Amino acid sequence: MKNNLKITLKTFFTDLLFWIYLLGCLYYLFNYWFGFELENIYLLVGGLILTLLFMLSGISLGRKLFLPSRFTELKWSRTFWGWSVILLLIVTFFVGWYLVEVNPYKFFTKFGNARGIMSGLFNPNFDILSMSLKALTETIYLALLATLFAIPFAFILSFFAARNLMPKTLLGNTVYVAIRTFATLFRSIEAIVWAIIFSVWVGIGPFAGMLALMIHSIAALTKLYSEQIENIDDGPVEAIKATGANTLQVWVFAVIPQIISPYLAFTIYRWDINVRMATIVGFVGGGGIGLLLLQQQQLLRWQNVGLIIWLIAAVVWIMDMTSAKIREKLIEM
Amino acid sequence: MKNIIETRDLHKVYASGIHALKGINLEVKEGEFCILLGLSGSGKSTLLRCLNKLIDSTSGEINIDGENVVTASGYTLRRIRRQIGMIFQQFNLIKNVTALTNVLSGKLGYVSLGHSLTFSYHKEDIDAAHENLKRVGLLNFANKKVKNLSGGQQQRVAIARALMQDPKVILADEPVASLDPATADTVMKYLGELNRKDNMTVICSLHFLSLARKYGTRVVALKDGKIVFEGSPKELDERKFKEIYGEDAEEVEIR
Numbered sequence: 001m002k003n004n005l006k007i008t009l010k011t012f013f014t015d016l017l018f019w020i021y022l023l024g025c026l027y028y029l030f031n032y033w034f035g036f037e038l039e040n041i042y043l044l045v046g047g048l049i050l051t052l053l054f055m056l057s058g059i060s061l062g063r064k065l066f067l068p069s070r071f072t073e074l075k076w077s078r079t080f081w082g083w084s085v086i087l088l089l090i091v092t093f094f095v096g097w098y099l100v101e102v103n104p105y106k107f108f109t110k111f112g113n114a115r116g117i118m119s120g121l122f123n124p125n126f127d128i129l130s131m132s133l134k135a136l137t138e139t140i141y142l143a144l145l146a147t148l149f150a151i152p153f154a155f156i157l158s159f160f161a162a163r164n165l166m167p168k169t170l171l172g173n174t175v176y177v178a179i180r181t182f183a184t185l186f187r188s189i190e191a192i193v194w195a196i197i198f199s200v201w202v203g204i205g206p207f208a209g210m211l212a213l214m215i216h217s218i219a220a221l222t223k224l225y226s227e228q229i230e231n232i233d234d235g236p237v238e239a240i241k242a243t244g245a246n247t248l249q250v251w252v253f254a255v256i257p258q259i260i261s262p263y264l265a266f267t268i269y270r271w272d273i274n275v276r277m278a279t280i281v282g283f284v285g286g287g288g289i290g291l292l293l294l295q296q297q298q299l300l301r302w303q304n305v306g307l308i309i310w311l312i313a314a315v316v317w318i319m320d321m322t323s324a325k326i327r328e329k330l331i332e333m
Numbered sequence: 334m335k336n337i338i339e340t341r342d343l344h345k346v347y348a349s350g351i352h353a354l355k356g357i358n359l360e361v362k363e364g365e366f367c368i369l370l371g372l373s374g375s376g377k378s379t380l381l382r383c384l385n386k387l388i389d390s391t392s393g394e395i396n397i398d399g400e401n402v403v404t405a406s407g408y409t410l411r412r413i414r415r416q417i418g419m420i421f422q423q424f425n426l427i428k429n430v431t432a433l434t435n436v437l438s439g440k441l442g443y444v445s446l447g448h449s450l451t452f453s454y455h456k457e458d459i460d461a462a463h464e465n466l467k468r469v470g471l472l473n474f475a476n477k478k479v480k481n482l483s484g485g486q487q488q489r490v491a492i493a494r495a496l497m498q499d500p501k502v503i504l505a506d507e508p509v510a511s512l513d514p515a516t517a518d519t520v521m522k523y524l525g526e527l528n529r530k531d532n533m534t535v536i537c538s539l540h541f542l543s544l545a546r547k548y549g550t551r552v553v554a555l556k557d558g559k560i561v562f563e564g565s566p567k568e569l570d571e572r573k574f575k576e577i578y579g580e581d582a583e584e585v586e587i588r
Binding site for chain 1: 385387410411412413414415417418419421423424425426427428429430438439440441442443446450491494497498504
């Protein structure tokens with residue numbers, strides 16, 4: 001009975017969402033083409049009516065997804081839900097086209113606007129080399145410190161965020177869920193957003209950038225580390241337990257030896273990512289080469305921009321190669 | 334001889350609902366080499382893991398050397414566990430460290446947390462580890478990484494690790510199931526030696542009757558979580574064998 005209600009509710013809300021979205025898209029298009037105006041409430045009412053109509057007649061998408069009907073053996077092209085999905089895709093494409101202001105004409109005819117930056121790229125100004133290298137060094141160290149500071153936090157948190165290590169008690173579960181939720185939450189907030197927060201908090205500069213990357217790295221590494229723990233071979237854990245070792249000894253002797261080289265690999269990979277992100281973070285006040293790039297771009301000094309772009313590309317390329325090499329070696333260990 | 338292991342009406346029901354042990358009454362005397370027979374899924378592994386509480390039993394009693402295992406926790410449980418060496422089908426060694434380090438980890442139940450976290454072992458423990466590796470014929474392999482050793486060598490390292498515990502009892506969960514017949518016999522020889530020379534009580538699950546007859550002093554057979562046969566290996570004839578393994582089973586000989 002309870003299950004039935006759940007299925008009905010799922011069906012209802014899927015259909016309701018479907019029809020309101022479809023009506024909304026159609027309204028946007030009619031408004032765009034013909035200047036057609038309508039109170040928003042009519043979209044909701046219309047969506048509700050269509051939902052009830054097609055849900056009750058049993059041919060809607062929701063019915064198809066959650067309540068296998070007697071039409072299931074029909075090919076999709078001969079069903080109502082099939083065609084309504086096609087309509088949805090077409091309408092979505094058109095709405096997207098207008099929302100994003102897609103304009104191929106501009107793309108092909110306005111290349112001239114970019115002449116400055118293009119010629120800057122091929123005639124980089126080496127006069128600012130020492131200044132740029134200084135900013136670049138700042139960025140690399142910023143990324144390095146963000147990674148280093150993140151390691152101990154993520155290392156400890158990862159043990160408590162690993163399903164197989166946490167006892168299946170209320171406390172164990174709460175700790176696991178809490179840490180996993182925070183890690184997901186903090187990771188889903190982009191480093192650039194953290195940089196905005198910290199550039200207000202501690203002022204514009206590399207320190208703000210480092211804090212932003214550190215927070216993001218803790219969250220990301222906690223997740224990667226704990227998944228690594230969940231993938232370990234349980235055998236040694238069992239064996240070390242059987243010798244009479246306590247929990248902490250089991251972690252140190254059976255878990256850590258199994259995860260140490262993947263941990264290092266992930267950490268180096270993270271440093272690699274952090275160097276790349278440090279540039280972006282610099283744009284919003286995180287200091288380093290990103291900040292310099294932003295300043296030169298706003299002054300329209302394209303030759304300076306050119307040099308900075310080449311330097312960033314070179315560093316990212318070198319980091320990418322070396323980190324891949326080191327990780328390869330670590331996996332073999 | 335006194336009973337070193339006793340279970341009374343031991344039951345285990347897993348969270349999945351599987352009733353793995355259905356009232357096991359097992360008595361093992363000091364110095365016995367007890368072979369557990371039975372199909373995969375008959376409850377052998379569950380029984381062995383209940384004995385040192387790697388798995389919590391659902392109901393019933395377990396006594397090992399006079400200590401109640403079911404209620405034990407914390408330090409008491411660790412003290413019970415360190416008297417019971419355990420050997421596994423998949424060896425369960427730490428693959429990317431040396432044989433010596435693996436053997437030393439057998440001493441963890443005895444060393445303080447501080448000592449173990451700083452990896453500072455006592456000299457006598459290191460000597461004992463070498464001694465135990467020598468005993469299983471692997472002294473020259475002490476500083477080799479375990480993953481570079483063969484299956485038989487790995488299982489011998491696992492035996493050396495168990496020896497570090499100075500155990501009274503050895504639980505062996507299909508110790509030779511992933512080894513070739515010749516290596517299997519070597520590993521069983523070491524277990525037999527511990528049983529006879531050091532008077533350790535061994536409970537060992539196996540699939541090969543030939544090995545059971547050669548090394549066992551007693552056989553206990555499980556089927557669907559119940560004991561269906563108990564007796565000396567000699568009593569285990571073809572009829573009994575078919576009772577345990579089903580009508581279609583043929584005995585596979587390994588020598």
